[in-house]
Amino acid sequence: MLATPTDTTASATSTTTDSSKVELKSTPADLSSTNTINQITHNDTLSFTPNKTINQQQQAELQPIKMMVSLLMEAVVVVDEHGTIQLINEHAIDLLVGDNLNNETARPDATIRTEEPITTPTLIGQQWQTYLLEPQKSLYQKMVIESQIGARPLNHAPAETTLRLMDKSNKDVEVSITHFALNTPLFAIVIRDLTKYRMEYKQLHQWASTDCLTKLANRRVFDSELQNHWQSCTDKQRPISVLLIDIDHFKIFNDKYGHILGDYCLQKIARAIESSLPDADCTAARYGGEEFAIILPNCNARQVEQTARLVQKNINDLTYVDIGLDAAVTVSVSQGHASEVNGQFRTSTALLCAADTALYRAKADGRNRINACL
Numbered sequence: 001m002l003a004t005p006t007d008t009t010a011s012a013t014s015t016t017t018d019s020s021k022v023e024l025k026s027t028p029a030d031l032s033s034t035n036t037i038n039q040i041t042h043n044d045t046l047s048f049t050p051n052k053t054i055n056q057q058q059q060a061e062l063q064p065i066k067m068m069v070s071l072l073m074e075a076v077v078v079v080d081e082h083g084t085i086q087l088i089n090e091h092a093i094d095l096l097v098g099d100n101l102n103n104e105t106a107r108p109d110a111t112i113r114t115e116e117p118i119t120t121p122t123l124i125g126q127q128w129q130t131y132l133l134e135p136q137k138s139l140y141q142k143m144v145i146e147s148q149i150g151a152r153p154l155n156h157a158p159a160e161t162t163l164r165l166m167d168k169s170n171k172d173v174e175v176s177i178t179h180f181a182l183n184t185p186l187f188a189i190v191i192r193d194l195t196k197y198r199m200e201y202k203q204l205h206q207w208a209s210t211d212c213l214t215k216l217a218n219r220r221v222f223d224s225e226l227q228n229h230w231q232s233c234t235d236k237q238r239p240i241s242v243l244l245i246d247i248d249h250f251k252i253f254n255d256k257y258g259h260i261l262g263d264y265c266l267q268k269i270a271r272a273i274e275s276s277l278p279d280a281d282c283t284a285a286r287y288g289g290e291e292f293a294i295i296l297p298n299c300n301a302r303q304v305e306q307t308a309r310l311v312q313k314n315i316n317d318l319t320y321v322d323i324g325l326d327a328a329v330t331v332s333v334s335q336g337h338a339s340e341v342n343g344q345f346r347t348s349t350a351l352l353c354a355a356d357t358a359l360y361r362a363k364a365d366g367r368n369r370i371n372a373c374l
């Protein structure tokens, strides 16, 4: 969120004795002497003094804005030039308080600033920037300074950020800042909760990258991971291997026990393959119907052969009693592997083709076998 402010050499003096204004410990000239406003931090150059009282003219200007803010369906906070919250609607209070405190009775007061004693915490008068996390907090404060010295108005298009809520939880949001050019400068901060969208995005991303039956990586991920690992391993002159695994006579299994049990069988085999991976850098994927594949970056022919033997053992050892089949029922796989070590393959596709040829030979040689590309 909040674009990095640009350098400024503005020479207007902003230091003021009015306690309602921001106090710059260094003048803008001083700021330019530090070369860039980006170097300013909140602690060493300024302090925000909340604007505790607003006069009658300001109150009059606030009225239509107050009405608009209260009617809007978006969460809206209106702050003054120091970032002090002057207006806030119910949606914004609900959002900034956080679910943990919202469920408690001591919920902050939603009304506009009042001079009456406050018995519950109120967000009016609080500093907006206390809800920001670094680096957005510093960026916001720099933007405030820039607007005060006339370098640029404090406006910002919707941008994603994370807020630190009153209940100490974090929330992913989109925030925009709009300057109301009134006698009293005010800034409408519109906050959009992104939690739902982030969760949906995560879910969609998972669906797009995972095989829904076996929960292994899908073919799309396999292809892109193979390309990435190929590039990285060949760049570093490290070996890379590919192992293809195909279930033997799976059509017979399906015909005999039905496709539902066939699906369970595929799931069990996927777990057996996953548990055979030598390290976390390896990717196991469902390559096609009853075919699986493993990418083994930094692994040579000996290491991929060891993995293939473990895959074979783990699958041969599986029983299907838990899905209602006889204890004697077993399933085997045929495997083919190829390794790039000294530049014998020009592309990752050539490596994959070599593993496929080796797999074909394992099938032809009688199945339940491991074959290496020579």
Ligand SMILES: Nc1nc2c(ncn2[C@@H]2O[C@H](COP(=O)(O)OP(=O)(O)OP(=O)(O)O)[C@@H](O)[C@H]2O)c(=O)[nH]1
Pocket (backbone or CB within 6 Å): 213, 246, 247, 248, 249, 250, 251, 252, 254, 258, 259, 260, 261, 262, 263, 266, 288, 289, 290, 363, 367
């Ligand atoms: N249950 C189930 N079966 C599947 C799935 N995908 C593919 N299959 C089955 O896998 C079988 C593949 O058959 P074939 O290509 O003849 O291979 P095979 O019977 O394993 O024989 P070989 O590979 O030559 O040992 C077919 O019966 C497909 O229906 C799936 O998602 N679920």
